[in-house]
Amino acid sequence: MSYKVKDIILAPQGELNIGWATGHMPVLGIIKDRFHKEKPLKGVTIAASLHCTKETAVLIRVLEAGGAKIALAGSNPLTTQDDVVAALAKTGTNVYAWRGQTKEEYYECINSVLDFKPNITIDDGCDLVSTVHSARTELLDGVRAGSEETTTGVIRLRAMADSGALKYPMIAVNDTPTKNMFDNRYGSGQSTIDGVVRATGGMLLAGKNFVMSGYGWCGQGIAKRASGMGCNVIVTEVDPVRALEAAMEGYKVMSLAEASKIGDIFLTSTGCKHVIDKKHLEIMKSGAVLANSGHFNVEINIPALEEMSTKKVRIRPDVDEYHTKDGRKLYLLSEGRLVNLAAADGSASEVMDMSFANHALVAEWLMKTNLETTVHNVPESIDHMIASLKLEAMGFQLDTLTEEQRKYLTSWQEGTV
Ligand code: ADE
Secondary structure (H helix, E strand, O other), X not given: OOEEOOOHHHHHHHHHHHHHHHHOOHHHHHHHHHHHHHOOOOOOEEEEEOXXXXXXXXXXXXXXXXXXXXXXXXXXXOOOOHHHHHHHHHOOOEEEOOOOOOHHHHHHHHHHHHOOOOOEEEEOOOHHHHHHHXXXXXXXHHOOEEEEXXXXXXXXXXXXXXXXXXXXXXXXXXXXXXXXXXXHHHHHHHHHHHHHHXXXXXXXOOOOEEEEEOOOHHHHHHHHHHHHOOOEEEEEOOOHHHHHHHHHOOOEEOOHHHHHHHOOEEEEOOOOOOOEOHHHHOOOXXXXXXXXXXXXXXXXXXXXXXXXXXXXXXXXXOEEXXXXXXXXXXXXXXXXXXXXXXXXXOOOHHHHHHHHHHHHHHHHHHOOOOOOOOEEEOOHHHXXXXXXXXXXXXXXXXXXXXXXXHHHHOOOOOOOO
């Protein structure tokens, strides 16, 4: 066992936080009990690059209960909960992560987990998989398959598959309904607002013009929560169907160029680059707050912001005040990294329960299944099992089809009566 964390002395608080998360993740609890008995991952080495939160710790312990040997690194330089990784290290997990890493330290940690020669990779953002496929190709033969947690990671994987670069099968956990309809929508929705509020020390949202760039699952969730807090929500999109959906949901839809003149708070969640660009930064009101909850810190053109500013003052741990050459002040939260994880706790345990149940069950399934080398969906049977277990844990019951209804739904003879 080895580890590299900020301070092992933080372990007791981390253990308490993991305990809190465990109590709110009943589906993983059921899977853990079965894994403990059946050991479906005995002899399997798993390298993971995930946001190192209390919820991730719960997943790691489920995989360990299944017999796997785990090596964990972060999936972002600013999202590790130092107390949680200290607790994992203390109880024997190989973990390499701390909050506030440089890019070099971040990739050193990715390489440390790859030194364990994994059979399965679990990734959030595709940095682990892309490192295996570029700098660590000697490991490719030993990797059976992997799973990917997030939208950006799946976009990168599909680009790898399309260009023939992908060398082992990957499962797009992000694309399964028990992940994106809950974690992305309700999890990112709540935690992004939480991040903005915590970072700014409780800034009032009511009455503010809140510009949401991107109206995918995450954007939808964030817009709804912002609206619930009394914001005037403006949506900017490049996809006409999504823009239409936002308009019919009751939001104003306009170009970012227009929105930039009136926005008080700007939020990006697109998976794309330089969504808020120099030309937008140039016309924003003094006092505007900018944040991102997409995977990478490229959605806001930070180099342009740096270039147009005379100085930058860190006024709070997650707030940088930029003084522009034309005398305005713009406020960037969490260095443009995922504000929901850097300034808050990320998606709540209750929804991560389903996302991470997918990774656990997919890891078990991957060890029994031979797959073609491409990007696959989570089998529907796994998705439905997770939804059923979650419903049961929440105390809700399902109806079942009668035999007459089942026959009706699989026939075509009966029509207008
Ligand atoms: N991604 C979003 N929220 C998360 C959380 N709480 N833990 C790990 N990954 C996450």
